[in-house]
Amino acid sequence: xxxxxxxxxxxxxxxxxxxxxxxxxxxxxxxxxxxxxxxxxxxxxxxxxxxxxxxxxxxxxxxxxxxxxxxxxxxxxxxxxxxxxxxxxxxxxxxxxxxxxxxxxxxxxxxxxxxxxxxxxxxxxxxxxxxxxxxxxxxxxxxxxxxxxxxxxxxxxxxxxxxxxxxxxxxxxxxxxxxxxxxxxxxxxxxxxxxxxxxxxxxxxxxxxxxxxxxxxxxxxxxxxxxxxxxxxxxxxxxxxxxxxxxxxxxxxxxxxxxxxxxxxxxxxxxxxxxxxxxxxxxxxxxxxxxxxxxxxxxxxxxxxxxxxxxxxxxxxxxxxxxxxxxxxxxxxxxxxxxxxxxxxxxxxxxxxxxxxxxxxxxxxxxxxxxxxxxxxxxxxxxxxxxxxxxxxxxxxxxxxxxxxxxxxxxxxxxxxxxxxxxxxxxxxxxxxxxxxxxxxxxxxxxxxxxxxxxxxxxxxxxxxxxxxxxxxxxxxxxxxxxxxxxxxxxxxxxxxxxxxxxxxxxxxxxxxxxxxxxxxxxxxxxxxxxxxxxxxxxxxxxxxxxxxxxxxxxxxxxxxxxxxxxxxxxxxxxxxxxxxxxxxxxxxxxxxxxxxxxxxxxxxxxxxxxxxxxxxxxxxxxxxxxxxxxxxxxxxx
Numbered sequence: 042x043x044x045x046x047x048x049x050x051x052x053x054x055x056x057x058x059x060x061x062x063x064x065x066x067x068x069x070x071x072x073x074x075x076x077x078x079x080x081x082x083x084x085x086x087x088x089x090x091x092x093x094x095x096x097x098x099x100x101x102x103x104x105x106x107x108x109x110x111x112x113x114x115x116x117x118x119x120x121x122x123x124x125x126x127x128x129x130x131x132x133x134x135x136x137x138x139x140x141x142x143x144x145x146x147x148x149x150x151x152x153x154x155x156x157x158x159x160x161x162x163x164x165x166x167x168x169x170x171x172x173x174x175x176x177x178x179x180x181x182x183x184x185x186x187x188x189x190x191x192x193x194x195x196x197x198x199x200x201x202x203x204x205x206x207x208x209x210x211x212x213x214x215x216x217x218x219x220x221x222x223x224x225x226x227x228x229x230x231x232x233x234x235x236x237x238x239x240x241x242x243x244x245x246x247x248x249x250x251x252x253x254x255x256x257x258x259x260x261x262x263x264x265x266x267x268x269x270x271x272x273x274x275x276x277x278x279x280x281x282x283x284x285x286x287x288x289x290x291x292x293x294x295x296x297x298x299x300x301x302x303x304x305x306x307x308x309x310x311x312x313x314x315x316x317x318x319x320x321x322x323x324x325x326x327x328x329x330x331x332x333x334x335x336x337x338x339x340x341x342x343x344x345x346x347x348x349x350x351x352x353x354x355x356x357x358x359x360x361x362x363x364x365x366x367x368x369x370x371x372x373x374x375x376x377x378x379x380x381x382x383x384x385x386x387x388x389x390x391x392x393x394x395x396x397x398x399x400x401x402x403x404x405x406x407x408x409x410x411x412x413x414x415x416x417x418x419x420x421x422x423x424x425x426x427x428x429x430x431x432x433x434x435x436x437x438x439x440x441x442x443x444x445x446x447x448x449x450x451x452x453x454x455x456x457x458x459x460x461x462x463x464x465x466x467x468x469x470x471x472x473x474x475x476x477x478x479x480x481x482x483x484x485x486x487x488x489x490x491x492x493x494x495x496x497x498x499x500x501x502x503x504x505x506x507x508x509x510x511x512x513x514x515x516x517x518x519x520x521x522x523x524x525x526x527x528x529x530x531x532x533x534x535x536x537x538x539x540x541x542x543x544x545x546x547x548x549x550x551x552x553x554x555x556x557x558x559x560x561x562x563x564x565x566x567x568x569x570x571x572x573x574x575x576x577x578x579x580x581x582x583x584x585x586x587x588x589x590x591x592x593x594x595x596x597x598x599x600x601x602x603x604x605x606x607x608x609x610x611x612x613x614x615x616x617x618x619x620x621x622x623x624x625x626x627x628x629x630x631x632x633x634x635x636x637x638x639x640x641x642x643x644x645x646x647x648x649x650x651x652x653x654x655x656x657x658x659x660x661x662x663x664x665x666x667x668x669x670x671x672x673x674x675x676x677x678x679x
Contacts, residue, residue, distance in 0.1 A: 045094065045207065045210050045212065045213065046094050046095075046213075046267075046278040046279050046280065047094060047118045047203075047210060048096050048116060048119075049091075049097045049098065049117060049118065049119045049203065050100060050119075050120050050121070051063060051099050051121050051123055052120050052121065052122050052137040052138070052140075052141055053122055053124060053134055054123075054124075054128070054131035054132070054134045055101075055133060057125035057131070057154060058123060058125055058190055059100075059121075059123045060099050062121070062152060062188060063087070063097050063099045064089075064190065065193065065196045066089070066091055066097065066199065067089040067097060069089035069090065087099040090268045090269075091203060091204075093268060095204075096239075096268070097121075111144070111333040111376050116239045117146055118147065118148070118210060119146075119147075119203075119206065120146045120148075121149075121150050121152050122138060122141070122150070122151045122152065123152050124152070124153055124171055125154050125155045126153045126156045126163070126164055126167055126187070127155050129166075129167045129170050130167075130170050130174060134174075139318050140376055142178070143316065143376055143387065145374050145390075148179075148182055148183070149175075149182075150184050150186060150199075151168070151183055151185045152185075152186045152199065153167060153185070153186065153187045154188055154190060155190075156189045156195065157192045157194055164187055171185075186198065215242050215243065215277040216444050216445050216446065216449075217242065217446030217448075217449065218242055218300075218301050218304050218305075218444050218445065219240070219242065219243030219244065219245055219251065219300055219301040219304070220241045220243060220298060220305070221236075221238045221239070221241065221298065221300075222239070222296075222298055223237070223238050223296065223297045223299060224238050224295055225237040225295060226293045226297070232264075232284050233284065233290065234285050234286070234290040235283065235285070236293055236299065237281065237282045238281060239278070239279070240275055240276065240278065240279050242277045242444070243276075243277060244274060245262060245265065245281070245299070246273060247264060247265055247272075247273050247274070249261070250302060251285075251299050251300065251301070251302065252299075252300045252301070252302045252303070252304075252305075253292075253293055253298070253299060254298040254299075254300045254305060255297070255298070255307035255366040255368050256289070256292065257307070258287070258289040258292070259287060259302065260287035260290055260293075261285065262285060263284045263286045264284035265281065265284070267279050267282070268280065295336050296335070296337030296338070303470065304440070304441060305370065305441050306438070306441055307368065308368070308369060308394055309362065309363045309364075309365070309366050310360060310361060310363065311369055311391050311392075311393060311394045311395070311396065312360050312391075312396045312410055313360075313361060313392050314356060314357070314359075314389050314390050314392060314410070314414055315343065315356065315357055315358075315359045315377070315387055316355075316387050316389055317351055317352070317353055317354060317355055317356070318353070318354070318386065319354040321354070321384075321385075321386045321387055322353065323350055323352050324350065324351040324352075324387075325345075325349070325350055326344060326345045326348075326349045327343070327344060328342065328343055329342050330378060330379060330380055330386065331377070331378045331379075331380055332361065333376040333377075333378070334367060334374075334391075335368070335369075337367055339363050339364060340363070340364045340365075341362055341363035342361075343360075343361055343377065344359060344360040346358040346359060346406060346407065346410070347407045358392075358406075358410045358411075369391050369394045370391065370441075370444035371391055372390060372444075373391040373394075374388060375388060375389055392413040393410070393425070394441070395442050397428065397429065409424060409428050413425075418445060418449070418453060419453050419456060419457065421442075422439060422442075422474075423457055423463070425442060426439070426457075426462075426463050426474050426475065426476050427476050430476075430479055431475075431483065431518075431521075432475075432517065432518050433479070433518050434473070434474050434475075435471070436465075436468075436469040436471070437470035437471070439474055440469065440470075462477060463475065463476055463477055464477050464524070467520060472520070473518055473521060475521050479521075480521060480524075480525070483522070484525045487522070487525055488529065488533055488534070490504065491503065491509070491534065491541050491542065491543055492546075495546045499548070499549055500549060500551050500554060501540075501548070502537055502540040502594035502595055502598070503535075503537065503594075504540065504541050506526065506539055506540065506541050507539065509522075509526075509541060510522055510523075526541070529541075537597065538590065538597075538604075540594060548594075548598055548599070550592065550595055554592055554595075557582060557592055558592050558595070561593070561596065561610075562596075562602070562612065564578060564582070565610065565611065565612035565615070568612070568615075569615065570643075571615070571648065572648060572651070573611075574609065574610075575589070575604075575607065575608055575610055578610060593610065601613055603616045605651040605652060605654070605655040609648065616652075617679055619652055620656070620661070622641055622642055623638060623652075623662070624675070626638060626641050627662075627669065627675070630671075632665065632669060632670045633669055634669075635649060635667055635669070638669065657669075657672070659674060660672045660673050661674045661675050661677075
């Protein structure tokens with residue numbers, strides 16, 4: 042069995058013989074509904090199989106069934122454009138061909154049907170008529186076949202051409218992320234809910250938990266089939282039938298997506314490039330349209346970016362605002378039709394499924410979308426992060442934007458970091474990506490803010506960390522601010538009691554504050570080796586919490602006092618004496634318990650525990666259960 046599966050779609054005017062041709066090629070009947078059989082037209086999508094690796098999707102041809110046709114050609118490798126030899130090119134022939142072109146169907150075979158009894162010269166005229174309407178990208182590669190489904194004329198030749206093409210197809214591009222647009226959802230007795238569709242990317246296995254989007258609920262895959270054969274696993278390009286179980290499975294309908302959990306998010310707007318058909322009427326800003334994407338159609342409005350009108354045949358950048366949520370990924374193609382009367386206007390490609398809020402018509406937006414249009418994944422991620430500016434892009438949204446696997450995503454991040462283009466903060470899915478320029482600008486601004494505060498308040502310990510974060514939170518992502526503080530603490534800043542200060546800043550107290558500091562020193566000296574409670578100092582000196590906290594912070598920097606935890610304040614002399622005793626006790630290399638050290642120090646247990654935890658934090662001691670050993674800074678001068 043070939044590892045490459047091929048999807049073929051029919052296209053063409055009503056009653057030009059699409060269903061009959063599929064029947065002649067495969068021996069299968071694609072009309073399933075009684076109404077279809079009674080009326081002789083295809084209303085819903087039908088499916089037939091040619092061998093094990095070719096699926097043929099038979100789509101309706103009547104004008105009012107265009108939306109169903111769009112769903113059928115969303116992921117095909119080849120389209121069979123069916124033209125009845127006795128009628129030639131008809132209105133839906135042109136419209137279907139335009140849609141195939143707009144949706145990026147890579148190749149077309151033109152099949153003239155009902156050729157039995159037709160003279161060669163007439164068939165040559167019909168072929169010439171078709172050639173004239175072929176878009177330029179199909180002119181050289183399109184093959185022509187003359188068939189008659191009743192007599193069998195040309196059927197074997199066409200069938201062999203399809204089998205030959207299967208062996209020549211290049212490997213299918215696969216992002217590695219499961220995406221399957223549902224084109225049918227129904228219930229089978231004894232099985233329950235079954236959905237069908239073509240797997241656009243990724244793979245699915247029996248037993249997998251998958252997400253139904255855009256609703257977002259979870260279901261489990263109970264069974265898989267492809268071409269009526271039971272499979273354990275299916276991959277990108279396979280025609281799939283999934284038997285699903287879960288409390289909400291009956292809510293699934295055509296237009297939904299079966300997705301990898303946490304890999305995509307519902308959206309109601311996206312940025313795109315839009316191409317109008319050559320015979321389309323002029324398109325005005327904010328026109329209401331019917332948009333077809335995947336297997337879903339939804340109403341919305343098109344906002345033109347950079348202009349107020351788009352003329353027939355022109356291409357431009359747009360923002361699409363939808364009236365209900367959908368699922369879309371970068372590079373997905375779509376069709377727009379006039380809301381009323383129904384008329385295909387054009388189609389386009391999704392460039393940014395998660396754009397920045399607000400409508401922007403400035404030149405930068407046009408440049409940004411222009412880069413996205415031709416960028417590879419690395420280039421798209423780079424420009425997306427740069428465009429996000431100060432706020433950056435969360436990692437979960439960035440991966441959904443790219444629609445790639447976690448491993449590929451992390452590889453791109455490492456590459457951009459190595460080039461110094463971006464900074465990554467944290468890890469997926471909650472991490473942040475921000476440009477190195479924005480990160481460094483935010484860091485400079487933060488450091489300048491702290492310096493400015495020192496100039497305004499030389500007697501203050503520093504700028505409160507919480508205040509700085511509050512001042513900048515509207516402009517920068519909280520994760521970026523936290524990362525900048527952490528990086529700055531390793532080089533330029535110190536954090537003392539919740540206050541940030543530059544390391545070269547010398548705090549000086551005014552005369553009144555210095556008088557209070559001397560009173561605190563006197564109280565601590567009088568306490569001897571024991572500490573004083575913070576609350577005791579407030580009461581004794583009749584000083585408020587803010588002033589005491591500020592003055593103590595300066596005294597700690599000046600090595601005039603030490604604070605252990607929030608409660609206890611020690612004189613620097615007492616701390617030095619206590620450390621001398623502890624150092625002597627542990628100098629022999631034998632670990633000591635808190636009780637043993639308490640006996641040597643002659644202090645209450647609560648003070649001993651506070652001291653030991655303080656020295657643990659400094660790295661002078663190392664805790665091992667209830668024992669203390671010398672830490673890495675044990676021998677350093679105090």
